[in-house]
Amino acid sequence: MEIVENVYQLDCASHGHVFFIRSDEGILIDTGMPGLAEQILAELKSLDVAIQSITKILLTHHDIDHIGNAKALQEATQAEVWAPQQDVPYIMGEKNRPGIKRIMQAVVHPQKPSISGVYQENQSFGAVRVIHTPGHTPGHSIFHYKNVLFIGDLFQESKGKLKQLPQFYIWNKEEANRSISIIKELQYDWICPSHGMPIKRGVVTEDFLKKF
Numbered sequence: 001m002e003i004v005e006n007v008y009q010l011d012c013a014s015h016g017h018v019f020f021i022r023s024d025e026g027i028l029i030d031t032g033m034p035g036l037a038e039q040i041l042a043e044l045k046s047l048d049v050a051i052q053s054i055t056k057i058l059l060t061h062h063d064i065d066h067i068g069n070a071k072a073l074q075e076a077t078q079a080e081v082w083a084p085q086q087d088v089p090y091i092m093g094e095k096n097r098p099g100i101k102r103i104m105q106a107v108v109h110p111q112k113p114s115i116s117g118v119y120q121e122n123q124s125f126g127a128v129r130v131i132h133t134p135g136h137t138p139g140h141s142i143f144h145y146k147n148v149l150f151i152g153d154l155f156q157e158s159k160g161k162l163k164q165l166p167q168f169y170i171w172n173k174e175e176a177n178r179s180i181s182i183i184k185e186l187q188y189d190w191i192c193p194s195h196g197m198p199i200k201r202g203v204v205t206e207d208f209l210k211k212f
Contacts, residue, residue, distance in 0.1 A: 003190055003198050007148055008047060012039035016065030017194050019150055020044065023126055026054035028073065029143060029150050030066040030194060034110045037072035051077050056125055057113075059083040060152030061137040062090035063101065064108050066194065071111035080116035082125075084132070084139025088115055100168050131186075135176025136165065147189040154180055155208070157196025162208040165195070181212040 001009045006022040013032035018040055021027040026049060032040065041051060054077040059067055061084060070091075074081050089095040092112050096102050119141055123130040129144045136153045143150040154176070155164050170176050183191075191205060192198045199205060 003192060004146075004148060007145065007192075009192065009198060010040060010043050012036060012043050015195070016063070016068070017192070018069075019192060020047070020049065020054075021128065021145055022047075022049065023128075025056060025126065026050075027056045027058060027125060027128060028054055028079070029058050030060055030152070031057065031069040031073055033065045034068035034108060037069040037076065040069060040073065041076055054079045057081045058125065058128070058130075058143060059087075059091070060142065060150070060194065061140040062087035062097070063137065063153065064104055064110055066152070067091055067113070068108075068110045070113035074113045081113040082117050082119060083115055084137075084141045085118035086134070086139030087137050088118060088139075090137070091115065098171060131182065133179035133182060135170060135172050135174075135179045137171050140179070144186060144188065147187075148192060149183065149186065149188045149190065150192045151183075152194050154183075154193075156193050157191075157199050160199075160204065162191075162193075162199065162204060177212050180209070184209050184212075 008020045010018045016032050018032045019029040057079045070081050090097055097105050119130045131142050133140050133142050133154055189201050190198055
């Protein structure tokens with residue numbers, strides 16, 4: 001699904017969306033649940049994307065439904081994989097995820113990518129700007145590209161409304177609330193959550209953000 005020109009939400013990853021930006025260098029944002037790598041690659045090819053044109057895979061955070069195909073896609077594309085520094089120990093299996101996520105990681109074992117770099121303050125990849133938004137996880141980060149915000153799990157869309165993820169998925173609720181408030185200062189037309197559908201800025205987004 002094309003959200004705006006050259007920005008796509010891939011149809012094959014319905015739980016934990018994967019986004020593709022077609023620019024001077026192809027950029028993937030998140031990689032979905034494990035086992036979808038071949039479907040992701042096939043959908044990219046259907047969009048006339050040369051697989052080797054993908055040079056960056058940017059992870060919003062360490063959850064399994066975001067890093068699930070990072071290693072396989074890295075091997076297929078030879079792209080760099082970037083992640084938040086605070087979340088790398090969870091991605092690499094050096095720390096256990098907290099709460100219910102620990103149960104999930106005991107059942108699902110995503111392969112570990114090679115982390116090419118960690119986000120620095122005010123980091124950009126061309127026109128893609130990284131914004132540190134801790135709370136859902138210690139290093140949770142979102143991305144601002146032109147008029148689009150890719151917000152990871154900062155909050156979600158459901159039936160045309162916006163809401164936070166359940167408390168048991170959130171590492172630090174106070175931090176998460178502060179991070180949501182950051183969006184008020186940004187210029188954008190579209191919000192792309194990892195769960196739910198893209199939503200255009202308007203009454204729904206403004207009413208939600210008033211709470212923070």
